Amino acid sequence: MGNCSSAKLLARGIETIRISRRFASDNDVTLFPGDAQTLLDAMPERSVQLVVTSPPYNIGKAYERKKKTSVDEYVTQQRATIMRCAALLKPGGSICWQIGNHVSDNEVYPIDIMLYPVFRELGLVLRNRIVWHFEHGLHCARRFSGRYETILWFTWPGRAYAFDVDPIRVAQKYPGKKYFKGPKAGQYSANPLGKNPGDVWIIPNVKHNHVEKTAHPCQFPVELIERLILALTKKNDLVLDPFAGAGTAAVAAVLHGRRAAGAEVVPEYVRIARRRLIAAANGTLRTRPRERPVYAPSGSIAVPPWDTVR
Numbered sequence: 001m002g003n004c005s006s007a008k009l010l011a012r013g014i015e016t017i018r019i020s021r022r023f024a025s026d027n028d029v030t031l032f033p034g035d036a037q038t039l040l041d042a043m044p045e046r047s048v049q050l051v052v053t054s055p056p057y058n059i060g061k062a063y064e065r066k067k068k069t070s071v072d073e074y075v076t077q078q079r080a081t082i083m084r085c086a087a088l089l090k091p092g093g094s095i096c097w098q099i100g101n102h103v104s105d106n107e108v109y110p111i112d113i114m115l116y117p118v119f120r121e122l123g124l125v126l127r128n129r130i131v132w133h134f135e136h137g138l139h140c141a142r143r144f145s146g147r148y149e150t151i152l153w154f155t156w157p158g159r160a161y162a163f164d165v166d167p168i169r170v171a172q173k174y175p176g177k178k179y180f181k182g183p184k185a186g187q188y189s190a191n192p193l194g195k196n197p198g199d200v201w202i203i204p205n206v207k208h209n210h211v212e213k214t215a216h217p218c219q220f221p222v223e224l225i226e227r228l229i230l231a232l233t234k235k236n237d238l239v240l241d242p243f244a245g246a247g248t249a250a251v252a253a254v255l256h257g258r259r260a261a262g263a264e265v266v267p268e269y270v271r272i273a274r275r276r277l278i279a280a281a282n283g284t285l286r287t288r289p290r291e292r293p294v295y296a297p298s299g300s301i302a303v304p305p306w307d308t309v310r
């Protein structure tokens with residue numbers, strides 16, 4: 001495919017998308033096989049609408065570029081990437097930093113709390129600390145088992161940042177509820193499009209027999225990133241993931257008509273991401289159905305998916 005390593009893929013009708021190794025502003029997808037900083041340095045400032053990523057947690061995984069290091073050194077490494085991402089962010093854009101905990105000698109270090117001052121020093125404002133809850137993970141013997149991670153959503157100051165909750169509203173808990181008194185008495189009180197999903201998201205993580213599972217050990221579920229993309233971006237906006245992994249952020253962007261850019265140092269994961277992007281573009285990518293309940297004992301009733309409650 002030449003140095004640009006691009007591929008034309010059938011997406012919607014006669015439309016095509018282009019996957020390229022080198023960044024260009026008109027790329028549909030940039031999938032850079034190398035260090036994030038190299039990709040970020042090649043991108044123009046104020047070109048990105050959404051940065052959404054899950055950086056390495058400094059826990060010694062094989063896919064981490066550097067071996068497990070001190071917490072201070074880890075924060076210093078993250079600072080360099082965050083600073084460059086902030087420089088790339090448009091005035092109305094968002095940064096969503098999804099992170100878990102670093103554990104050493106059975107002591108938990110909350111990485112999101114340690115990184116928060118870095119974002120604030122850059123002048124960014126925290127709009128939400130989203131808790132992503134899931135049911136599966138390692139079982140702990142000397143502390144409670146971890147079953148959540150967090151997403152820090154930052155924007156620039158002011159009220160001009162992009163945010164549209166309507167595309168991601170979820171089913172109302174009490175859809176028939178009405179106002180009891182006042183000028184609206186007797187009228188339905190619930191939004192007919194559904195309710196705001198709040199800042200606690202219960203979405204299964206990608207483990208074992210999950211339909212989206214690849215060889216990557218710490219993979220995003222597509223639904224998690226879809227919510228952020230649909231709420232914080234518009235068609236053709238650029239979505240950046242500096243730690244692309246199996247390419248889930250880029251996949252979610254392609255599924256919803258956004259452009260994407262990402263970097264990944266592990267060749268196997270780059271190949272996985274490319275295959276998933278091809279499948280997303282031609283409509284064959286398998287993702288977990290949103291209408292499937294997280295936990296459905298016999299006789300339970302499924303809640304409608306958020307993208308059909310409109």
